[in-house]
Amino acid sequence: xxxxxxxxxxxxxxxxxxxxxxxxxxxxxxxxxxxxxxxxxxxxxxxxxxxxxxxxxxxxxxxxxxxxxxxxxxxxxxxxxxxxxxxxxxxxxxxxxxxxxxxxxxxxxxxxxxxxxxxxxxxxxxxxxxxxxxxxxxxxxxxxxxxxxxxxxxxxxxxxxxxxxxxxxxxxxxxxxxxxxxxxxxxxxxxxxxxxxxxxxxxxxx
Amino acid sequence: xxxxxxxxxxxxxxxxxxxxxxxxxxxxxxxxxxxxxxxxxxxxxxxxxxxxxxxxxxxxxxxxxxxxxxxxxxxxxxxxxxxxxxxxxxxxxxxxxxxxxxxxxxxxxxxxxxxxxxxxxxxxxxxxxxxxxxxxxxxxxxxxxxxxxxxxxxxxxxxxxxxxxxxxxxxxxxxxxxxxxxxxxxxxxxxxxxxxxxxxxxxxxxxxxxxxxxxxxxxxxxxxxxxxxxxxxxxxxxxxxxxxxxxxxxxxxxxxxx
Numbered sequence: 001x002x003x004x005x006x007x008x009x010x011x012x013x014x015x016x017x018x019x020x021x022x023x024x025x026x027x028x029x030x031x032x033x034x035x036x037x038x039x040x041x042x043x044x045x046x047x048x049x050x051x052x053x054x055x056x057x058x059x060x061x062x063x064x065x066x067x068x069x070x071x072x073x074x075x076x077x078x079x080x081x082x083x084x085x086x087x088x089x090x091x092x093x094x095x096x097x098x099x100x101x102x103x104x105x106x107x108x109x110x111x112x113x114x115x116x117x118x119x120x121x122x123x124x125x126x127x128x129x130x131x132x133x134x135x136x137x138x139x140x141x142x143x144x145x146x147x148x149x150x151x152x153x154x155x156x157x158x159x160x161x162x163x164x165x166x167x168x169x170x171x172x173x174x175x176x177x178x179x180x181x182x183x184x185x186x187x188x189x190x191x192x193x194x195x196x197x198x199x200x201x202x203x204x205x206x
Numbered sequence: 207x208x209x210x211x212x213x214x215x216x217x218x219x220x221x222x223x224x225x226x227x228x229x230x231x232x233x234x235x236x237x238x239x240x241x242x243x244x245x246x247x248x249x250x251x252x253x254x255x256x257x258x259x260x261x262x263x264x265x266x267x268x269x270x271x272x273x274x275x276x277x278x279x280x281x282x283x284x285x286x287x288x289x290x291x292x293x294x295x296x297x298x299x300x301x302x303x304x305x306x307x308x309x310x311x312x313x314x315x316x317x318x319x320x321x322x323x324x325x326x327x328x329x330x331x332x333x334x335x336x337x338x339x340x341x342x343x344x345x346x347x348x349x350x351x352x353x354x355x356x357x358x359x360x361x362x363x364x365x366x367x368x369x370x371x372x373x374x375x376x377x378x379x380x381x382x383x384x385x386x387x388x389x390x391x392x393x394x395x396x397x398x399x400x401x402x403x404x405x406x407x408x409x410x411x412x413x414x415x416x417x418x419x420x421x422x423x424x425x426x427x428x429x430x431x432x433x434x435x436x437x438x439x440x441x442x443x444x445x446x447x448x449x450x451x452x453x454x455x456x457x458x459x460x461x462x463x464x
Contacts, residue, residue, distance in 0.1 A: 046354035063353065064457035068266040071273055071459065154350065155287045155429050155464040156280050167348065167356055 013206035016124045021093070022202055024084040031080060032181065034059060034073035039178060041066030048175055074148070081141060088138075097126055098135045106132050120195050137184045144177035270459050277461040283397050287428035287464070290346045295411065296357035299349075301418045302432065304452075310417055311387040311438045318422050321441035324383070327374025334422055338408060340364040340372070345403055347428035349435070350464055352453075361426040363407035367400045375444045383449040384425060387438035392451040394427065394434060395461070403428050406439075431462040 017025075037059030044052045045063045060066030088094040105128035112118040113129055126134065150161040150170040164170035192199040200206070301307045319331035342362055350356045370377060382399040384392045398404060407426045408415055415421045420437025427435050433453045443449075454460045 042354065046351070064453070065266075067352070067459065068270055068457060072266050072269040075269070153280065153464060154348070156282060156285055158285075158288055167350060171354060 014124065015205045016201045017205050018091075019205065020083075020087050022205060024080050024087075025202055027076065027080045028084065031073050031077040032185075034069055035077055036178060036182065038066040038069035038073065042070060043175070048172060071152075078145065081145065085138070085142075094135075094138075098131045101131050101135060102128060120198070123198055123201050133184065133187070137181065140177050140180045140184075144174060144181065147173040147177060267457070270457075273459060274461040277463040278395060278397070281395075281397060281429070281463055283401055285429075287347050287403055290348070290358050292346065292360065294358045295346060295360050299359045299410070299419070300355075300357055302351065303437075305388070307418050312417060313387050313422055313438060313440075315422055320423070320439065321385075322373050322443070323441065324443035324445040325376040325379045326370075326444050328372075334408075337364070337406070337423070341368060342408075343405060344412075345405065345426070345428065347403065347426075349428075349432050351432040352458060352462065360411040361405060361407040361424070362409035362412060363405045363423075363426070365402060366404040366406055366425065367402070369406055370399065370444065377444075379444045380446050381444075381448055383443040383445055384436040384439050385441040385443075386436050387440050390436060390438070390452045391449065392425075392434055392436045393449045393454070393460075394425075394430070398427060398429060398463070401427075401429055429464050431464065433458065434462050 037057070040053035041055075041058035041060045042063065044055075044058065058066065060069045109118055109128040113127075118127060118129075146160065147164050147170045149157055150164045151167065151174055154161040154167040154170070161167055161170055164173050192202075301310075303310060315334050318334050320333075320337065321331050323329055341364060343365055344360070344362045346358060346360045348356050348358050366382070370382075377396060377400060380396055381393045382396065384394075403426075405426045407420075407424045408422065410416065410419045415424060420439075423439045424437040425435055425439060434451075448460075451460075454462075
């Protein structure tokens, strides 16, 4: 459907994000907020570092509530994530949109972005910084799910837990993946606000 | 935030007790969503009151029930929890409960009798001497708390499966229900009860179980979260109905397998 629209070329804006990308994107956004908010409350029960997250920004109210949210939203996150990755691979979107990632171009584009000289004329093509960040965040997403499974089932999935350095270390991996995702979110939302047409594209597709 | 003295990395003794106190049932508190709806992002997504607290709680509890089933399927009766060398034992092993250490139950070993009941042949209660005479096994395994921290401990006692055999338990029953001296309780699934590492523990680190670790008896289940390892056990019932448990009834996941 999307490809016909693009080829017809009658519409002033070609479809950049097919409907499956937009759907999985927003479902993921919701699932991630629930996972992060409840994850912070779970973290608070036994902090890894010398701080706790303020209760006003956590989800669940107390540990049991947070765990119920976390282990409910995980299904949404996992099923949606599997559909996204499967379609990304099957349709060739990952290959054409995210590859190749050239280190030289990443450095050049980062400089351009920081001096506000990075062009966003063609939203259908990701610049090198976007490619690196999007590919990277997919890898982080896979890692946070695998480390989460290792924490949830350190006996049944003990080989997987061992790969993450055991139960206790897997908790740190899970935490740092969360931190990377939150860091990504800050930049991602900031950039979407600076380039509003990119937000429009993720809603209308064009 | 200033860090107080820790027992093991990531665990703060005072906070443990405080957390436990905070987790005490409070009838005036809405179980799941106290403060939860102020999560700004959710409010932005759907308006300020997108989730009716009771409805959400109902759905979440249903999903938790579904997760019990998933975990029962994932449970491999032959998969053993990793065991560790003595050097890995966490010392001192943390005390944990919803009460302070000096409020832990004091059970008199001389008059103690373990009550057994339900779908079993022999309902004679057991004295401690009789229990100590049972064949003993030992394990050094990781205790994983629902709060996230973990600690390795050394436990000695009889396999629960062996004990169930001695009392002529019908192992086709679905559950084993533990009642404890302080009013705590747990129900576990029969496959977990029959797991080779599920142990009625009389000793910690080869010493008679001290009061703080559950004298006279704890059920050590290394395939379940810590709160599913009852201490100060007073009675064991084999039955087909799920009698729930202290924390499970308040919203913690019932199966809580590792």
